[in-house]
Amino acid sequence: MDAQLTHSLRADAEDNRERVLEAARELFSDRGLDVPMREIARTAGVGPATLYRRFPTKQALIDAAFTDELIACRGIVDDGCADPDPWRGLKSVLRRIGELNAHNQGFTAAFITAFPDAIDFSRHRTGMLRSLAELCGRAQKSGGLRADFVPDDLVLILMAARGIAAPTLNARLAAARRFSALAIDALRASGDRETLPPPARVAAPLVA
């Protein structure tokens, strides 16, 4: 094969992998980890043979989907920490993690319920929270983040954001964006206000 063809085949394979993982995360999110492999292949638009060549077992697929999500999350945090303006970096972390979670809602919870002792996950979480705490400290020093903020507040807000449920991906994204903008205004030191993204309708909460 010439180099051009090899390259193109590699790109196709990479595309297939992404499509399978995206379909898997979506189906796992909506319906739990029991979705049949056959259905994941169908949703991804690949043949079962292609799916099994890439991911010989369901477990391999689940692990890859979760690992990809961890990598995406770590990437968001690293990007935020690398921003020369730490408050801008922190705001982008809040926005982007909100969107990531809206995409994958349900999958993370299902994974952690099924595999509570996944060691990589807890190490990932600890490392991520440490980086975020450091970013928050710099954002406070820069005057962007309110002085009475503590890193536990970020944990609180991220946990709260995960409580927002909506039936469709678009509704979840809209809700996540609106909530992140409000959270940013809760955390800023000054009286400035975010330009809020469009309102989002979620089901009425289970308020008693």
Place this chain on the structure above:
Amino acid sequence: MDAQLTHSLRADAEDNRERVLEAARELFSDRGLDVPMREIARTAGVGPATLYRRFPTKQALIDAAFTDELIACRGIVDDGCADPDPWRGLKSVLRRIGELNAHNQGFTAAFITAFPDAIDFSRHRTGMLRSLAELCGRAQKSGGLRADFVPDDLVLILMAARGIAAPTLNARLAAARRFSALAIDALRASGDRETLPPPARVAAPLVA
């Protein structure tokens, strides 16, 4: 019986009722609706006979516990709406509903899962949301609540608040108070800042 004694017996009975309902909500919240009646009596510090005289069936107890919660919630909303300062009224609603939910976390969800068609609940919710929307409108006109707020934002925030989990009641209350204060700062029109209650540690969220 003289009037004094009758009064005192009534007060005792009322105390018992409250203690039973409080114990029931706490146990239902922590462990679901399957907790044995016997254990509820023990936790409340009353004899089984007293419990069964008041609540002949588990269902009667569950209904009473839930109804009490609805009444408490409605009372919080009515108090807020009656405040001559609508923004102060709205802030008190946010704080007090947060605390109420911290107390009853799990019970509402368990109840709604078990009895999804409880008609009173949906009527209650609709009425409450209507009152809150009206209060929010007045709070905006008064200049306290930000102009770009929409009532759906309140639904979003209340739903998010319910996503905050912590293993003990005290931790849940601390987290609810801190979150409500941050939410109030997210919603206010001005750059003023709440004096935040003490930080709250919750378990690291299921962020992937």
